[in-house]
Amino acid sequence: MFYDIIINMSTSEFNPDSPFIYGLAFIVIAFILAQSLFFLIHAVKRAKAIGMDKSIVLRTIGSTALFTIAPAVSILLGVITLAKFLGLPLPWIRLSVIGAITYELPAATSTAQAMGISLSETITKAENYSAIVWVMTLGILPSVVCTPLLIKKIQKGVLNIKSKDSAWGNIFMTSLFMGMISAFSGMVFSRVRQGIPGLLPVAVLAVSALVMIICGLLVKKAGWKWLENYALPFSMLISMTFSVIAAPLFV
Amino acid sequence: MNFTEYNELTHRRGKIWIWSAVCLILFVPIAVCVKYNAWPGFLPVFKGLLGVAPIYWTVGIIEIITFTPMLGTGGTYLSFVTGNVTGLKVPAALNAMESAGYKAETEEAEITSTIAIATASIITTIIISLGVLLFVQLSPLLNHPSLKPAFDNIMPSLFGGLGVVYISKNWKIAAAPVLFMIALFIAVPSLASSVGILVPVGILIALGFARLMYKKGVL
Secondary structure (H helix, E strand, O other), X not given: OHHHHHHHHHHOOOOOOOHHXXXXXXXXXXXXXXXXXXXXXXXXXXXXXXXXOHHHHHHHHHHHHHHHHHHHHHHHHHHHHHHHHHOOHHHHHHOOOOOOHHHHHHHHHHHHHHHOOOOOOOOOOHHHHHHHHHHHHHHHHHHHHXXXXXXXXXXXXXXXXXXXXXXXXXXXXXXXXXXXXXXXXHHHHHHHHHOHHHHHHHHHHHHHHHHHHHHHXXXXXXXXXXXXXXXXXXXXXXXXXXXXXXXXXXO | OOHHHHXXXXXXXXXXXXXXXXXXXXXXXXXXXXXXXXXXXXXXXXXXXXXXXXXXXXXXXXXXXXXXXXXXXXXHHHHHHHOOHHHHHHHHHHHHHHHHOOOOOOHHHXXXXXXXHHHHHHHHHHHHHHHHHOHHHHHHHHXXXXXXXXXXXXXXXXXXXXXXXXXXXXXXXXXXXXXXXXXXXXXXXXXXXXXXXXXXXXXXXXXHHHHHHHHOOOO
16 A cells, blocks of 8 residues: 555645645755754854953844844745746745855856747646756755865965965955955946936945945944944945935936 | 954865855755756756856856955855845845944954854845745735835835945945946946946945045045
8 A cells, every 4th residue: 555655745846835745845944944053052152251341242132133133034035936937845945055146146047948848837747847856956966065175275275365464364354355345336327327226226326335334334433333333234224225215206 | 363364264264164155055965966867958047047047047147256355254155055145144244344434354253254244144045934934824914015115125115224324435446336337226226136246336436536546646
C-alpha cells in the first residue's frame, strides 16, 4: 500500500503549490530563522560579556526591526510576482535564502526561454519546474560557497592596510562605504532623461535626505535622543508616503 | 576571551552554518527531482544558466569582496545566506553602526552589525511568511496601483536618508564618486540593471581621490 501511495504521488499531475514543496519551504525557513537567532544570541551574549550598553543593543534591535518593514514588504511583493507562475512555496524559499527578485525573475525567465515555455501562466510540468529550480539554485550558489573561502583573506587584507597606517586605514573603510553609497545614489538619476516621470525617484531621494536632516537637527538641537535610532526608518516611510502622494504630479 | 578569539569562534560557527546552508540549498532541487522523478537534463539548465550566471556569479563574488569589511564576520556569514545584501543587510548594518557611533572593524561594530543583520533577517522571514499565509487577502492590497510608486522607490528612500549622513560627514571623499556616478547613470541609464558591478568602480574612484587628498594633506 505504501508503495502504491509513492507511485501515485510521483505520477500525479505536478502542482507547484503541493504540500511536499510547502514542506521543503518550512524546512528552509526554519533553518534561516535558526541561523539568524543563533547569530543574534551569539552577538548579544558577547555584547554583555564586554560590557556594552544594554540600551544600545535594544535600540539596535528596535530600529532595525522598524527599518526592515518596508524592504521586507517589497521582497514580499517579489514573492507574489513570482508566485503567479512558480506557485507560492518556491519564491518563498528563494527570496528567503540568498535570493533577490532582481535575480530570481531573470533566472526563471532565462530558463523558460531556453525550454520554449511561457511564464504567463502557472507551470504544470515537473521537468520545467525542476530546471527552473536548478538554475535559480546554481546561479546564486557561488555567493554562498565563496564566502567561507574568501572571508579571512579579505579581512587579513584590510587588517594589513590598517596596521601599516591607521589613519589611511580609516579613510580606506570610509571610501568603501562611499563607493557603495555613490553607486546606489547615482542609480536614482538613471531615469531623469525620461523627463518629469524620471524625476520622481530623485524627489523621493531628496525628501528622504531632508527628513533625515530634520531628524538630525531634532536630535542635536531639541535633544530628542530617542529619534537617533529611528531616523532612517522615519525618512524611508515618509519619503515612500511622499512618492504615493506626489506620483500623479510626475506623469 | 579577547576580540581575536571571539572572531575565531564566529568564523568556526559561521562556517558550520554556511556549509550546512549550501547542503540545504542543494537539497531543494534534488528533493524536487527525486520526488517528481523529473530530472531536467544538462542542456535546459545550462542554457538557463547561460542567461544569468556570467553576470550573477561575477556580482556575487564582487559583493563578497566589497561588503565583507562593512558587514563584519558574523554579519557576512549571515548576510550571504539570507540574501538581499545590498538592499537590506548592508544598509541595516551601516545604519546600526552609525547610530551607535561605532567604527567598522571594532568589536562593538562587529557585534552591532551582527545584531542588526540577524534582526533584519528574522523580521524579513516573519513578514514574508505572514504574507504567504495571508496571500489571498494581501495580494490585491499590495498590488494596488496607488501603492506602486512607494515600492518602486524603496532604493531612493533608503539611500536618501543613509547617503545624506555619510556624504555630509565625509563630503571630501564622497564628492568625486557621487558626481561621477550621477553623470554615468544619466549618460547610460541602462547601467541601472547592473549597479552591483558599479559598486567597486565607485570604491576605486573614492579610494583614488582619497589617496590623492591624503598624500597632499587635505584629508
